[in-house]
Amino acid sequence: MNDELKQHISEFLDDELDHADSLKLLQSMQKNHELTDTLNRYAAISHLLKNKQHLPIAKDFTATISAQIEQEAFYLIPNRKPTKPVYKMLALAASIAAIAVITTNTIKNPTESPQLAPQQVAQQKTTPPAQTNDTEQYPLNARINDYLQAHNNSVYTNGQADFRPLAKVTAYNSQK
């Protein structure tokens, strides 16, 4: 969208655009919805600037919200939103494409390791040798699962997931 059109929209809102140009602009807006969106945006800004009402926001507004979020319980209940078939198809196509790329690379260079981005290579170089600490690589969910199992019998009567020891229970960042 050129600056002239933006100027016309602004003038139109301020009732400063002449009749002929106004008609021309309205005709253009019928064909181009982007112009309509711009008009609406300008109208909202204009309204905000001209409106004398002021909604003060407390200084500690963000701090209060952060504190409330911190107090909020973090639920692991899966939030099963229906997935659109289109997304499923896209995900499937992406997976197939990824497999195809990996397979092709492996066939071409069977002895080479996959290419890493420079940053990853740098990280790989600086990574210390693997530690022997048993707890390091143990997944969070498996640990929570073990804790639950030692805590009470509810893991056995819970149909939410397969809570067998070492089974992974996916954590969800679902909002309440």
Place this chain on the structure above:
Amino acid sequence: MNPYKAILSLLLFSTFSSLALGENQTDLPITGKQTLQNMVNAMQTLNYQGTVTFLRNGKLEPMKYFHAAHDGLEQERLLSLNSPLREIIRDTGKVSCLYKETKQKIEEKRPFDRSFLIDLPKDINNLDSTYTAKLVGEEDIAMLPSFIINIEPNDKFRYPRTLWVEKQHFLPLKAVVYDLNNDVLEQLLFTELTIKDSLPFVDSKSSTPPPGSLSAQQLTEAKFLLSQVPLGFKELFFTSKPMHNSSQPVDHLLLSDGIAWISVYMESKPTTTPNGLLEPKTVQAIGAINFYSRAVENYEFTVMGDVPPETVKLIAENIQLRDSQH
């Protein structure tokens, strides 16, 4: 009407109304506490079976339930009706779970015998300082007349519950745990229940013994102590044993107020991340169980229990290492 007569009539009406309410209360043949005490006794001594549905984490889990009792011994048995098919057996001091499809069998020793249905102390008087039990009505559950008992906590550190107790034998038919906003967190419900003269004890012996021993250790052996715990929660059991398929011991302290149970776990902090794996900075929940983790020096603590988020957080934030007490 003369205004004095009107006031007098109003007073008389309100007096009779309150008397009538009082009569209703006294008409009930039993109090909430007595009903709970009868229920505890019945749950331990009767033979009964039925179909029970657990509602946890928003999912229903229907199961066949059996309770056998003989000569002071008890056995609880659950058979899942949906996948993964499994049979769970609770004997004295032990719980086993057999997965039908994989034939995998898990056995665990338990420091306390806690029913799959409801946890209550053997002596209901022990709840006096922390909960108030009220008989609030009657209702039919699974076509069986039952008393409705509200168990209200006396503070904000535990969850309220409601029990429906069958009137003839005093067995629980329904139990609901609410959060502090009175939203249902989890519940169980019998859809049918029958009393039997006797039920067989199923042999749950395993060819392989349960991994690790679960012998209680002195509470003073714990490397940490809890400087603040809500009223009524008592430290019942402490053990330090390997967990997570690892040789590293994990300290486990178990507390209870008679209804709610809280576990405190302590283990060495993983070195792969600066703050450890289990430090979410928020309380997390699985059904009615909340848990919260925090790191103290080189250790990571996790507190979990069927109590409000504030309770697990309070306990976690008041953990102190014994060495750094001074």
